[in-house]
Amino acid sequence: MAQKTSIPSGTRDFLPHEMLRRNYIFDTIRSVFKQYGYVPIETPAMENLSTLLGKYGEEGDKLLYRILNSGDAFAAVEPSDLANRNLLSAKICEKGLRYDLTVPFARFVVQHQQDIVFPFKRYQIQPVWRADRPQKGRYREFYQCDADVIGSRSILNEVELVQMVDAVFTQLNIPVTVKINNRKVLSGIAEVMGAAERLIDITIAIDKIDKIGREAVLNELKNKGITEAAIQQLLPILTLSGTNEEQLTRLSDILSASLIGLQGIEELHTIFNYLEMLKLQQTVELDLSLARGLNYYTGAIFEVKANEVTIGSLCGGGRYDDLTGVFGLKDVSGVGISFGADRIYDVLNTLNRFPEATMEHTKVLFLNLGMQESLKAIEYLKAVRAAGIPAEIYPETAKMKKQMEYADKKAIPYVIIIGEEELQCNILSFKDMHSGEQKKTDFEALIKCFLC
Amino acid sequence: MAQKTSIPSGTRDFLPHEMLRRNYIFDTIRSVFKQYGYVPIETPAMENLSTLLGKYGEEGDKLLYRILNSGDAFAAVEPSDLANRNLLSAKICEKGLRYDLTVPFARFVVQHQQDIVFPFKRYQIQPVWRADRPQKGRYREFYQCDADVIGSRSILNEVELVQMVDAVFTQLNIPVTVKINNRKVLSGIAEVMGAAERLIDITIAIDKIDKIGREAVLNELKNKGITEAAIQQLLPILTLSGTNEEQLTRLSDILSASLIGLQGIEELHTIFNYLEMLKLQQTVELDLSLARGLNYYTGAIFEVKANEVTIGSLCGGGRYDDLTGVFGLKDVSGVGISFGADRIYDVLNTLNRFPEATMEHTKVLFLNLGMQESLKAIEYLKAVRAAGIPAEIYPETAKMKKQMEYADKKAIPYVIIIGEEELQCNILSFKDMHSGEQKKTDFEALIKCFLC
Numbered sequence: 001m002a003q004k005t006s007i008p009s010g011t012r013d014f015l016p017h018e019m020l021r022r023n024y025i026f027d028t029i030r031s032v033f034k035q036y037g038y039v040p041i042e043t044p045a046m047e048n049l050s051t052l053l054g055k056y057g058e059e060g061d062k063l064l065y066r067i068l069n070s071g072d073a074f075a076a077v078e079p080s081d082l083a084n085r086n087l088l089s090a091k092i093c094e095k096g097l098r099y100d101l102t103v104p105f106a107r108f109v110v111q112h113q114q115d116i117v118f119p120f121k122r123y124q125i126q127p128v129w130r131a132d133r134p135q136k137g138r139y140r141e142f143y144q145c146d147a148d149v150i151g152s153r154s155i156l157n158e159v160e161l162v163q164m165v166d167a168v169f170t171q172l173n174i175p176v177t178v179k180i181n182n183r184k185v186l187s188g189i190a191e192v193m194g195a196a197e198r199l200i201d202i203t204i205a206i207d208k209i210d211k212i213g214r215e216a217v218l219n220e221l222k223n224k225g226i227t228e229a230a231i232q233q234l235l236p237i238l239t240l241s242g243t244n245e246e247q248l249t250r251l252s253d254i255l256s257a258s259l260i261g262l263q264g265i266e267e268l269h270t271i272f273n274y275l276e277m278l279k280l281q282q283t284v285e286l287d288l289s290l291a292r293g294l295n296y297y298t299g300a301i302f303e304v305k306a307n308e309v310t311i312g313s314l315c316g317g318g319r320y321d322d323l324t325g326v327f328g329l330k331d332v333s334g335v336g337i338s339f340g341a342d343r344i345y346d347v348l349n350t351l352n353r354f355p356e357a358t359m360e361h362t363k364v365l366f367l368n369l370g371m372q373e374s375l376k377a378i379e380y381l382k383a384v385r386a387a388g389i390p391a392e393i394y395p396e397t398a399k400m401k402k403q404m405e406y407a408d409k410k411a412i413p414y415v416i417i418i419g420e421e422e423l424q425c426n427i428l429s430f431k432d433m434h435s436g437e438q439k440k441t442d443f444e445a446l447i448k449c450f451l452c
Numbered sequence: 453m454a455q456k457t458s459i460p461s462g463t464r465d466f467l468p469h470e471m472l473r474r475n476y477i478f479d480t481i482r483s484v485f486k487q488y489g490y491v492p493i494e495t496p497a498m499e500n501l502s503t504l505l506g507k508y509g510e511e512g513d514k515l516l517y518r519i520l521n522s523g524d525a526f527a528a529v530e531p532s533d534l535a536n537r538n539l540l541s542a543k544i545c546e547k548g549l550r551y552d553l554t555v556p557f558a559r560f561v562v563q564h565q566q567d568i569v570f571p572f573k574r575y576q577i578q579p580v581w582r583a584d585r586p587q588k589g590r591y592r593e594f595y596q597c598d599a600d601v602i603g604s605r606s607i608l609n610e611v612e613l614v615q616m617v618d619a620v621f622t623q624l625n626i627p628v629t630v631k632i633n634n635r636k637v638l639s640g641i642a643e644v645m646g647a648a649e650r651l652i653d654i655t656i657a658i659d660k661i662d663k664i665g666r667e668a669v670l671n672e673l674k675n676k677g678i679t680e681a682a683i684q685q686l687l688p689i690l691t692l693s694g695t696n697e698e699q700l701t702r703l704s705d706i707l708s709a710s711l712i713g714l715q716g717i718e719e720l721h722t723i724f725n726y727l728e729m730l731k732l733q734q735t736v737e738l739d740l741s742l743a744r745g746l747n748y749y750t751g752a753i754f755e756v757k758a759n760e761v762t763i764g765s766l767c768g769g770g771r772y773d774d775l776t777g778v779f780g781l782k783d784v785s786g787v788g789i790s791f792g793a794d795r796i797y798d799v800l801n802t803l804n805r806f807p808e809a810t811m812e813h814t815k816v817l818f819l820n821l822g823m824q825e826s827l828k829a830i831e832y833l834k835a836v837r838a839a840g841i842p843a844e845i846y847p848e849t850a851k852m853k854k855q856m857e858y859a860d861k862k863a864i865p866y867v868i869i870i871g872e873e874e875l876q877c878n879i880l881s882f883k884d885m886h887s888g889e890q891k892k893t894d895f896e897a898l899i900k901c902f903l904c
Contacts, residue, residue, distance in 0.1 A: 003502060005563040005779050008547050011496035013560055015567055016574070019492040035837050037814040037844030039862075040471040044463035044593050045497060045549075045579065046517075050455060065498075068518040068545055070583030072537070079531040085524070093520055095460050097497075108465055111457040115467055117861040119847055122468070127497065131522030141496050154847035156826070277827070278834060327457050362489040374608070375729070382730060385487050392489030395571055395606035409569040410491075 010132070010140030017359060021348070024358040025172070025341050026125055029145045032167045033123040036160055038147050041122050043104040045129075046095045053096075055103045055326070063130045066093035097129040101146045101338070102323070109150055110327035118151035137312075137346065148336030150324070155267055158300045158319065159274040161337050165304055165315055166280040168339065173353050175307040176314065179287035182268050183297050183318070185251070188261015189237055189288075192254065193230040200295065202226065206238075207291035214238060237288060244272050244286045251288070267300060283307075296320045302337060309347050315339045363450070364414045365407045366393040367400060373418045380416070380428070380443055389450055407433055416446075462584070462592030469811060473800070476810040477624070477793050478577055481597045484619045485575040488612055490599050493574050495556040497581075498547045505548075507555045507778070515582045518545035549581040553598045553790070554775070561602055562779035570603035589763075589798065600788030602776070607719055610752045610771065611726040613789050617756055617767055618732040620791065625805050627759040628766065631739035634720050635749050635770070637703070640713015641689055641740075644706065645682040652747065654678065658690075659743035666690060689740060696724050696738045703740070719752060735759075748772045754789060761799050767791045815902070816866045817859045818845040819852060825870045832868070832880070832895055841902055859885055868898075 007013060014022060033040075046067060053061055066089060073092045081088040098104055101124045109120065125145045134140060147164065149157045162178055169176045186206075190199040205220045212220075217238075221231055237254060240247045248265055255261030268286065275284055292301045299319030306314055317337030324332050348354050364384060366377040377393050384391045392412075394403045400417075407415050417429040422440075430446060431438040441449075459465060466474060485492075498519060505513055518541060525544045533540040550556055553576045561572065577597045586592060599616065601609045614630055621628045638658070642651040657672045664672075669690075673683055689706060692699045700717055707713030720738065727736055744753045751771030758766055769789030776784050800806050816836060818829040829845050836843045844864075846855045852869075859867050869881040874892075882898060883890040893901075 003779050005503070005559050006500060007496050007503075007559075007563075008498050008500055011498055013496070013564065014492075014494040015564060016491035016493060019494060023492070034813065035840075035842050037817075037842060039468035039813055040466075040475070041468055042466040042471060044459050044465070045581070046460050046463055046593065048458060048460055051457070051459075063522075065522065066520040067549075068520055068541065070515075070517065074534065074537050074540060077534060079534055082526065082529060082531055085526050088526060089520065097519075107457050107459075111459075112465065112467060117858060119858075121844070129497070141498065149847065152847045156820075156830075156845065156847045160847075274830070278830070327455050361486065361491055365489075368608075378608075378726070378730070388487075390487050390489060392573070393608065395601065395604045395608045395612075406569060406571075 008140070010134030010138075012139060012141070016361075020358050020361065021354050022341065022345060024354065025344050025348070026143075026145065028171050029168055029339050029341075030123070030125065032164050032171070033147050035167070036121075036147075036164055038121045038123040041105075041108060041124055042126060043098065043101075043108055043124070045098055045127075047098060047104055047107070049090075049094055049096045051107050052099055052103060056099055060099065063132055064099055065097040065129050065131055067095040067097065068092055069094055098126070099130060100128050101126060101144045102148075102336070105146070105148060105150075106323045107327055109332070110324050110329045113329060119149050119157075120151055121147070121149045123147040137342065139342065143341045145339040145341055146336055148334055150334035151332055153333045155270045155300075156274070157335050158267075158271050159278070161317065161335065162271070162275060162284060162302065163278060163280065165302070165337060166282045166284075169304070169314075170281040172344065172348065174314070174344070174347055174351070175282065176304050177283040177285060177307060179285055179290050179303045179305065180268065180271065181287055181290035181301050182264035183299055183301060184260045184264025184267065185255070185288065186264075186291060188255040188258035188264055189234065191258040191261060193226070193233045195226055195230045198224070198226060202234075203291035206289050209238070209289040240288065244268075244284075247286050247288075248272070264299070271300065292316060292318060296323060298322070300335065306347050309350050311343055311347060313340070314343050314347065359411060360413065362390050362392050362410060362412045364389060364391040364416055365403070365410075365412045366391065366416045366418065367403045368394040368397050369400070369417070369419050370397055373420070373423055376423055377416070377418050380418075383443070383447065384450070387447055387450065460592070462586030462590075464591060464593070468813075472810050472813065473806050474793065474797060476806065477796050477800070478595075478597065480623050481620055481791050481793075482575070482577065484616050484623070485599050487619070488573075488599075488616055490573045490575040493557075493560060493576055494578060495550065495553075495560055495576070497550055497579075499550060499556055499559070501542075501546060501548045503559050504551055504555060508551055512551065515584055516551055517549040517581050517583055519547040519549065520544060521546055550578070551582060552580050553578060553596045554600075554788070557598070557600060557602075558775045559779055561784070562776050562781045565781060571601050571609075572603055573599070573601045575599040589794065591794065595793045597791040597793055598788060600786055602786035603784055605785045607722045607752075608726070609787050610719075610723050611730070613769065613787065614723070614727060614736060614754065615730060615732065617754070617789060618734045618736075621756070621766075622733040624796065624800065626766070626796070626799055626803070627734065628756050629735040629737060629759060631737060631742050631755045631757065632720065632723065633739055633742035633753050634716035635751055635753060636712045636716025636719065637707070637740065638716075638743060640707040640710035640716055641686065643710040643713060645678070645685045647678055647682045650676070650678060654686075655743035658741050661690070661741040692740065696720075696736075699738050699740075700724070716751070723752065744768060744770060748775060750774070752787065758799050761802050763795055763799060765792070766795050766799065811863055812865065814842050814844050814862060814864045816841060816843040816868055817855070817862075817864045818843065818868045818870065819855045820846040820849050821852070821869070821871050822849055825872070825875055828875055829868070829870050832870075835895070835899065836902070839899055839902065 127141050127143050129141050165178055186203050190196045190202050201224045205217050209217050252265045290303055297318040298321040301318035303313045304315035319335040321333045323334055366381050368374045381393055413433055415431040422428050427440050427442050430441050504516055579593050579595050581593050617630055638655050642648045642654050653676045657669050661669050704717045742755055749770040750773040753770035755765045756767035771787040773785045775786055818833055820826045833845055865885050867883040874880050879892050879894050882893050
């Protein structure tokens with residue numbers, strides 16, 4: 001009996017038309033990374049679990065895919081181990097699948113610190129795996145596209161990353177808003193609220209303002225035991241308005257008692273000044289409610305939202321001051337961004353903005369209408385390919401209708417017909433599949449027409 | 453205490469200079485695949501174990517990486533299960549990592565048969581994982597680059613695949629010999645030896661002739677119980693000489709009593725005739741000792757050897773008549789090739805034949821010599837990038853020596869210096885890092901020089 005064909009829940013096959021579209025996204029992102037001097041690296045799909053565990057919080061540890069040791073994985077297992085699942089799992093699994101690109105990158109930087117050039121500007125486009133509950137738009141295998149600079153504290157890096165975001169979405173023809181905030185400003189806010197030690201609770205609550213509204217955020221803060229007096233301090237901050245500069249000026253009054261808060265404002269000032277001068281295509285705005293979940297960010301934070309489609313952020317990132325510390329390399333500051341290819345795909349699909357050219361593959365199909373005819377076709381085919389034009393010949397001598405259907409389904413724009421008559425007169429028939437127009441021509445004229 | 457940084461044995465990190473070289477290989481292969489009308493697909497890293505098990509022989513099953521079920525993997529495990537390792541492993545692992553691209557491709561074709569166009573010409577470039585013992589040149593994670601046509605019996609497909617091999621190695625500047633044989637010829641040989649049922653033993657033995665020599669092969673056959681009479685029949689076949697055509701003619705005499713043998717010879721004839729006409733760059737030769745390990749091949753088989761380096765085959769493939777049968781789609785014939793990127797890398801490295809251009813990334817570095825100077829640099833930088841030239845600015849205002857070292861280590865060929873003097877005179881200094889030459893110029897002249 002035949003086996004049922006299926007793939008694990010939350011994973012995907014990509015058909016050719018999806019691959020071409022995905023490659024268009026990856027190629028665009030990669031070309032911008034290159035343009036800005038970032039160099040590629042790759043890390044293995046499998047990392048030692050000791051590298052991964054404890055880096056993504058308790059919830060993250062549960063979502064790691066673990067790989068059964070090869071050889072006799074159960075050799076050291078005792079029946080009593082069944083009572084302690086964590087111990088058992090550690091005995092039989094030493095490796096796990098990459099959960100993101102950031103932790104492997106930190107491990108990479110420490111391991112290869114003698115072989116890389118600092119400031120190290122690297123990009124990495126690879127899949128990651130998470131044993132998350134699959135749902136619409138959330139997969140267990142998906143690609144991340146990351147660019148990070150490590151080993152430089154200069155704000156110029158932040159500026160360039162925003163330029164890169166601007167370049168990617170402009171090239172993809174997706175209007176976006178780049179939201180920028182700074183963790184130091186959030187620390188400053190917590191400080192002037194008199195609740196510095198509650199920074200995480202406060203940022204988690206503020207982060208939800210877009211989703212649940214101002215009142216609900218204030219309630220959540222109350223429920224978490226933030227005092228009424230502290231919340232009163234927060235109110236004017238949540239209602240700041242005006243240009244980025246106006247808001248920053250107002251904010252520096254409010255945060256005047258917080259050294260770290262003022263430092264964050266100064267950094268934001270610098271970023272906005274540079275960006276002003278660089279005249280970006282996309283909108284960039286200060287968003288004090290932006291907090292970003294990951295707690296390793298320590299300076300600027302970014303998030304990118306599509307203007308025309310309601311969907312989660314398309315890109316995010318920020319500065320982290322001690323990513324490599326856990327692996328023994330202290331005091332190395334970094335800043336990076338990560339593009340979410342799947343969401344970008346969904347946005348382009350919704351907006352119907354994949355360029356037609358991304359779908360083109362083979363440009364010409366030579367029909368196969370008999371032994372002698374196909375020999376002539378193969379001769380021409382060689383010349384067409386040599387001219388750099390992707391081309392193919394239908395491999396079988398099938399009915400013309402069937403071969404035309406093949407061209408049609410594969411969206412091949414031009415078909416060349418060499419039948420008995422064409423063979424005798426040393427010409428060929430050329431059909432434009434889009435217009436349906438068909439004409440007779442000679443080979444030299446055809447090649448010229450393709451290359452112009 | 454800091455964690456030790458390491459990666460699982462048999463896996464690799466790729467540093468930027470390695471990535472650039474690897475991408476050069478992948479890009480070359482991919483461009484040829486495209487040129488011949490092959491379209492890309494991707495399949496998930498994880499497949500259901502039911503898809504993978506039993507497809508690679510008993511040894512292969514052992515080399516599959518299994519993934520621990522997410523959630524409570526041990527919920528259904530009883531202490532008594534520890535006595536039956538296979539059962540236990542099946543209870544706690546339902547998924548495994550991709551072992552090659554062929555079985556997932558067969559599964560893909562059956563699963564998506566309504567959504568693809570036959571004959572389906574697909575390529576796939578993805579990593580695979582094998583729990584093999586790591587050794588020099590053998591890894592537990594490595595890329596395969598496969599192109600297959602499925603749904604066409606035409607020999608033209610074989611011809612095109614050989615053309616593609618020729619194009620790839622010609623473009624990579626690696627002289628190779630493409631060895632061709634046909635499984636039907638091997639069946640014919642077993643038939644005329646009167647040992648048709650011993651085909652596998654015979655092909656396995658013949659396959660080793662290059663490694664262990666003719667005498668050892670004959671001994672192995674004897675030890676496997678092949679009769680002396682049968683071996684006598686084999687001798688003239690192992691010593692055929694002359695051109696491909698001469699050998700085929702001689703062979704059709706020897707195999708005249710075997711229908712399947714003659715059919716194989718006819719197919720080889722057709723392939724060689726086409727290739728003759730197409731005037732390839734690389735050597736193509738009949739090799740009757742070529743058997744290829746995998747037993748699913750049923751027609752033509754290929755293998756590619758480097759002419760100047762002693763190393764295993766760089767590429768291999770062949771025709772298989774029933775790859776998708778196990779998944780329920782019968783009578784679909786296919787033919788394909790697979791390039792080994794790691795060995796190709798080693799050959800190019802040994803021969804020192806990576807083009808210098810593959811190593812170039814950033815073309816220009818702007819030095820950062822102060823606030824005002826860097827503002828001017830950023831303005832120029834934007835124009836340089838807009839002209840399509842990958843460029844960067846050193847992010848920190850560091851000593852000139854340090855910045856020059858950065859350019860040097862990153863192999864950036866040109867450096868632009870904007871210091872106090874340059875700023876005042878509205879010019880810039882331009883240094884060729886290769887020749888050491890430095891000159892003053894204005895920006896317009898510079899851009900022109902870059903674009904010409």
